[in-house]
Amino acid sequence: MRLSKLTASLVAAASICLAAGAASASGGEAVLKDEHFSFEGLFGTYDKAAAQRGFQVYQESCSSCHSMSLVAIRNLGDPGAPFYDEEHPNPNESPVIKAIADMFTVTDGPDSEGDMFERSAKPFDHFPSPFANEQAARASNGGAFPPDFSVLVRAREHGPQYIYSLLTSYEDEAPEGVDMRPGMNYNPAFKGGMIGMPPPLFDELVEYSDGTQASVEQMAHDVVTFMAWASDPKMEQRKRMGWMVMIYLFIFALLMYGSYKAVWRDVEH
Amino acid sequence: MSGYPGYDPKSGFEKWLDARLPIVRLGYDTFIFPTPRNLNYWWTFGAILAVILMSQIITGIILAMHYVPHVSMAYDSVQHINRDIRFGWMLQPMHATGASMMFLAVYIHMFRGIYYGSYKSPREVLWIVGVVIYLLMMATGFMGYVLPWGQMSFWGATVITNLFSAIPLVGESVTSWLWGGFSVDNPTLQRFFSLHFVLPFAILGLVILHVWALHVPGNNNPTGVSVKNVDKDTLPFHPYYTVKDGFAIVVFLMVFATFVFFMPDALGHPDNYIRANPVVTPVHIVPEWYYLPFYAMLRAVPDKLGGVIVMFGAIAVLFVLPWLDTSKVRSMRYRPLAKLFFLIFVLVCIGLGWAGAKSPTDLVFATAVDEHGVATGFSFLWLARILTLYYYAFFLVILPVLGLVEKPKARPESIEKSVLKSNAGEA
Numbered sequence: 001m002r003l004s005k006l007t008a009s010l011v012a013a014a015s016i017c018l019a020a021g022a023a024s025a026s027g028g029e030a031v032l033k034d035e036h037f038s039f040e041g042l043f044g045t046y047d048k049a050a051a052q053r054g055f056q057v058y059q060e061s062c063s064s065c066h067s068m069s070l071v072a073i074r075n076l077g078d079p080g081a082p083f084y085d086e087e088h089p090n091p092n093e094s095p096v097i098k099a100i101a102d103m104f105t106v107t108d109g110p111d112s113e114g115d116m117f118e119r120s121a122k123p124f125d126h127f128p129s130p131f132a133n134e135q136a137a138r139a140s141n142g143g144a145f146p147p148d149f150s151v152l153v154r155a156r157e158h159g160p161q162y163i164y165s166l167l168t169s170y171e172d173e174a175p176e177g178v179d180m181r182p183g184m185n186y187n188p189a190f191k192g193g194m195i196g197m198p199p200p201l202f203d204e205l206v207e208y209s210d211g212t213q214a215s216v217e218q219m220a221h222d223v224v225t226f227m228a229w230a231s232d233p234k235m236e237q238r239k240r241m242g243w244m245v246m247i248y249l250f251i252f253a254l255l256m257y258g259s260y261k262a263v264w265r266d267v268e269h
Numbered sequence: 270m271s272g273y274p275g276y277d278p279k280s281g282f283e284k285w286l287d288a289r290l291p292i293v294r295l296g297y298d299t300f301i302f303p304t305p306r307n308l309n310y311w312w313t314f315g316a317i318l319a320v321i322l323m324s325q326i327i328t329g330i331i332l333a334m335h336y337v338p339h340v341s342m343a344y345d346s347v348q349h350i351n352r353d354i355r356f357g358w359m360l361q362p363m364h365a366t367g368a369s370m371m372f373l374a375v376y377i378h379m380f381r382g383i384y385y386g387s388y389k390s391p392r393e394v395l396w397i398v399g400v401v402i403y404l405l406m407m408a409t410g411f412m413g414y415v416l417p418w419g420q421m422s423f424w425g426a427t428v429i430t431n432l433f434s435a436i437p438l439v440g441e442s443v444t445s446w447l448w449g450g451f452s453v454d455n456p457t458l459q460r461f462f463s464l465h466f467v468l469p470f471a472i473l474g475l476v477i478l479h480v481w482a483l484h485v486p487g488n489n490n491p492t493g494v495s496v497k498n499v500d501k502d503t504l505p506f507h508p509y510y511t512v513k514d515g516f517a518i519v520v521f522l523m524v525f526a527t528f529v530f531f532m533p534d535a536l537g538h539p540d541n542y543i544r545a546n547p548v549v550t551p552v553h554i555v556p557e558w559y560y561l562p563f564y565a566m567l568r569a570v571p572d573k574l575g576g577v578i579v580m581f582g583a584i585a586v587l588f589v590l591p592w593l594d595t596s597k598v599r600s601m602r603y604r605p606l607a608k609l610f611f612l613i614f615v616l617v618c619i620g621l622g623w624a625g626a627k628s629p630t631d632l633v634f635a636t637a638v639d640e641h642g643v644a645t646g647f648s649f650l651w652l653a654r655i656l657t658l659y660y661y662a663f664f665l666v667i668l669p670v671l672g673l674v675e676k677p678k679a680r681p682e683s684i685e686k687s688v689l690k691s692n693a694g695e696a
Contacts, residue, residue, distance in 0.1 A: 239531065
């Protein structure tokens with residue numbers, strides 16, 4: 001009886017927290033699509049094939065404007081990452097990761113002459129940024145700053161659904177009554193409806209090596225999966241550990257409850 | 270005190286040490302301590318808080334080994350902890366959600382203290398030390414939230430430090446003194462880090478005083494009736510309450526772990542994953558959930574200084590609560606009216622949190638549409654105002670007056686009588 005009271009209070013307290021969190025989250029009028037992703041839920045993991053395709057989309061399209069500076073190339077081969085290879089648990093030795101690193105050129109230096117030089121990237125290098133700085137990025141993008149992808153999914157309310165909706169909701173013509181500024185694009189998923197980024201995806205933009213049809217929806221789904229991994233690369237480890245912790249605590253709680261009953265068995269209280 | 274013979278050193282070494290540094294005796298007296306036999310689960314939150322405080326200190330010390338308190342590196346260093354440091358992905362969410370868990374537990378602990386009259390004589394100092402701990406927790410939590418240097422960190426710090434500019438005459442000087450400059454910037458971040466590191470140890474010291482002040486009068490209990498016969502009314506804290514608190518701690522840890530491992534972002538704001546940017550203001554600046562009731566009070570008053578006074582007054586009033594409540598009956602179990610007003614008070618605090626999370630102009634419910642087609646009705650600003658009024662009225666009017674006019678129900682003669690099976694229906 002008293003235990004159930006405690007449980008009820010904990011549930012109530014937790015729901016207060018959740019309500020507060022949800023309440024602080026409201027405020028956008030943007031229209032979101034309810035796309036489902038493999039990494040949602042208590043057991044969700046990243047769909048590796050989708051994340052690999054998403055990396056291809058990022059690589060061939062997004063990365064010309066969007067940086068991902070907090071992610072190192074080696075991270076692609078970490079446990080839980082899109083290109084994790086069980087035979088090469090150390091991503092620095094994985095041929096796939098080495099091959100990906102070879103696709104990039106980075107600036108290093110200064111050398112012994114004091115000059116900066118270019119070299120092909122190594123797994124330990126971070127993803128090179130497309131622009132030298134924010135000013136350069138704005139100058140090339142009509143004043144808009146393409147945000148960094150490293151933590152973007154976690155930095156937006158309903159991040160996966162939001163980015164998926166943003167990528168798939170472009171409309172050629174703004175509805176009547178919406179005044180479009182020149183150079184802006186109509187997208188009802190974006191707050192205010194006007195976005196600087198032109199539609200980044202169109203059908204068959206990339207050619208998937210696994211034969212998947214590269215529709216806008218498919219590419220959006222894949223790149224969001226990849227971005228979600230980049231934002232939370234330890235999610236699979238965290239959930240796995242979480243289950244072990246919960247099972248441990250559950251057994252511990254049973255033992256404690258049994259001890260409590262044993263110690264108090266002769267005491268009226 | 271026949272049931273509590275005290276520490277009896279057996280071996281030669283124990284006798285030798287006891288004559289020089291009676292530290293084992295201290296531990297013995299702390300844990301083999303007469304505790305009312307009828308404490309319910311609401312009494313377990315003290316032990317839960319002690320565990321979370323230690324968890325916060327341990328995770329915090331490790332995080333401080335990797336965190337860099339500099340405006341150009343703080344954000345990246347927190348990401349570095351989550352991405353590259355071994356188990357950093359677990360420690361950082363443990364510390365961040367641990368703060369929320371500590372406030373959750375402290376609010377339950379405080380509501381319990383109010384409901385059962387734990388602040389009344391002879392426990393006034395115990396209560397006041399607790400309020401000081403709570404105040405330091407607020408300061409520590411606020412400064413900790415600034416450290417990741419995201420958008421909410423920066424703008425939250427700007428809003429809160431700007432409150433001090435409302436002080437007449439010296440406000441501006443005090444604010445730039447706090448900042449170490451003319452805006453929230455690197456000196457602010459560095460001093461917040463320093464204070465955020467040291468204040469938990471001040472809290473730890475105060476917790477020791479809190480436990481000391483608890484051990485002089487002993488625990489209150491759900492009946493509020495004082496211990497009359499130590500042998501019949503009490504049990505030694507160990508093993509009876511170590512095992513009961515231990516069970517509650519493990520259950521609470523399950524709630525804690527659920528947040529850490531399965532929803533680490535649920536209690537935070539997504540904007541704090543955006544790097545701090547002094548030239549871009551977030552659409553809504555909201556503090557962490559545990560400050561929302563006070564944020565609502567701050568915004569409920571149209572005048573800035575007035576808002577600050579109302580907000581800080583809401584905590585200040587807790588210091589004098591032992592003298593505002595005129596009732597001699599401790600437990601609201603025997604005070605039907607006080608119980609009702611208390612339940613409303615809890616709902617009011619939750620409602621203030623709700624109002625704090627919303628924009629003041631948002632509507633709780635719409636009643637009409639104006640000539641521009643915009644809905645009008647009861648706004649969160651007015652909700653916050655009404656609830657703030659109740660918050661103050663509860664302490665300044667209801668509790669003082671109730672003590673004089675309310676007719677309490679009959680209380681049990683003793684703690685022992687209250688728990689005997691024949692009286693079970695009464696609780």
